[in-house]
Amino acid sequence: MIHLSLPAALSALLAGIGVYGVLARxxxxxxxxxxxxxxxxxxxxxxxxxxxxxxxLSAGPVLTLFVITIAAAEITxxxxxxxxxxxxxxxxxxxAVPDLTxxxxxxxxxxxxxxxxxxxxxxxxxxxxxxxxxPAVAAEGLA
Amino acid sequence: xxxxxxxxxAVGAVTALSALLSVTTKQVVHAALWLLVCLGSLAGAYLVLGxxxxxxxxxxxxxxxxVVLVLFALMLTRAPIxxxxxxxxxxxxxxxxxLLGAATTALLASLLLPLFSGATADLDTPTTTTPQVAQAxxxxxxxxxxxxxxxxxxxxIGAFAVSRLVLHRDGGDGARHPGxxxxxxxxxxxx
Numbered sequence: 001m002i003h004l005s006l007p008a009a010l011s012a013l014l015a016g017i018g019v020y021g022v023l024a025r026x027x028x029x030x031x032x033x034x035x036x037x038x039x040x041x042x043x044x045x046x047x048x049x050x051x052x053x054x055x056x057l058s059a060g061p062v063l064t065l066f067v068i069t070i071a072a073a074e075i076t077x078x079x080x081x082x083x084x085x086x087x088x089x090x091x092x093x094x095x096a097v098p099d100l101t102x103x104x105x106x107x108x109x110x111x112x113x114x115x116x117x118x119x120x121x122x123x124x125x126x127x128x129x130x131x132x133x134x135p136a137v138a139a140e141g142l143a
Numbered sequence: 144x145x146x147x148x149x150x151x152x153a154v155g156a157v158t159a160l161s162a163l164l165s166v167t168t169k170q171v172v173h174a175a176l177w178l179l180v181c182l183g184s185l186a187g188a189y190l191v192l193g194x195x196x197x198x199x200x201x202x203x204x205x206x207x208x209x210v211v212l213v214l215f216a217l218m219l220t221r222a223p224i225x226x227x228x229x230x231x232x233x234x235x236x237x238x239x240x241x242l243l244g245a246a247t248t249a250l251l252a253s254l255l256l257p258l259f260s261g262a263t264a265d266l267d268t269p270t271t272t273t274p275q276v277a278q279a280x281x282x283x284x285x286x287x288x289x290x291x292x293x294x295x296x297x298x299x300i301g302a303f304a305v306s307r308l309v310l311h312r313d314g315g316d317g318a319r320h321p322g323x324x325x326x327x328x329x330x331x332x333x334x
Contacts, residue, residue, distance in 0.1 A: 001145050003148055003262070008258070011251070015248065024240040027229075029171075029216050032213065033166065037165075040205075058271045058278075062276060068197075069294070081305055093229070
């Protein structure tokens with residue numbers, strides 16, 4: 001026998017921690033970690049509600065399995081978008097507004113500029129994410 | 144307090160603590176590793192709640208696949224090793240986030256705790272066993288289940304298309320701008 005208020009409390013705690021994680025992080029992958037925590041809070045609540053006596057249709061565990069599947073699909077697409085963002089901008093900082101739209105001619109013109117700043121300079125002083133790098137440089141960095 | 148209550152409290156404390164560490168640590172890779180601990184102990188919590196199937200699927204999918212994906216994403220985005228202050232928002236935004244998180248917890252707890260107060264589950268004679276879950280998945284829930292298979296396929300193709308489309312466009316631009324040809328071609332080979 002188990003008192004179901006314990007898992008319910010843990011679920012509320014996990015959701016709150018997840019909300020903090022989403023709001024307090026700038027790194028896009030770490031924001032996703034917060035989202036995962038919120039999804040897990042929902043899962044725990046589903047399992048808790050499903051283990052009440054008389055829960056119909058095994059809805060608790062089945063819906064938990066569905067949510068886990070949806071979470072896997074979600075994180076696949078989200079990480080693909082994050083990788084595209086990294087390739088285009090050279091960082092995954094969400095406070096610098098990412099531009100994932102079509103190429104502007106100006107953007108590439110900058111990349112072509114022979115007087116552009118040495119792309120490796122910002123890596124040497126140990127802050128590779130600080131500067132917004134040009135897309136061509138970011139692609140070069142990946143290769 | 145029954146035995147299961149005590150065990151759940153212990154597992155839940157590990158879960159909550161590692162979740163807190165995964166959102167507060169200054170080291171990017173440690174956040175993913177604490178998430179691993181959190182999801183693993185949550186699988187333990189499902190076991191304590193008597194849902195073996197959900198616990199094992201949690202271990203397989205979350206711990207085995209999603210955390211590995213997150214780690215790969217961190218590696219591919221060249222996550223800094225060691226403490227890094229750049230991964231967090233400024234302190235006032237973190238304070239607002241903490242307040243909102245606490246408010247979320249308070250709201251959910253004030254709603255859920257009265258709802259579940261006094262509710263107990265007798266897990267020695269469980270109401271939903273694994274065969275029942277299997278029968279429900281392939282009986283009542285079979286259409287949503289099939290739809291989820293399609294969703295996974297769509298997500299797979301979508302993730303592939305998202306990364307390929309941009310690479311392809313980079314290559315096309317490179318044809319017009321000789322400087323980017325090599326960069327586009329090289330990332331093309333990797334992608």
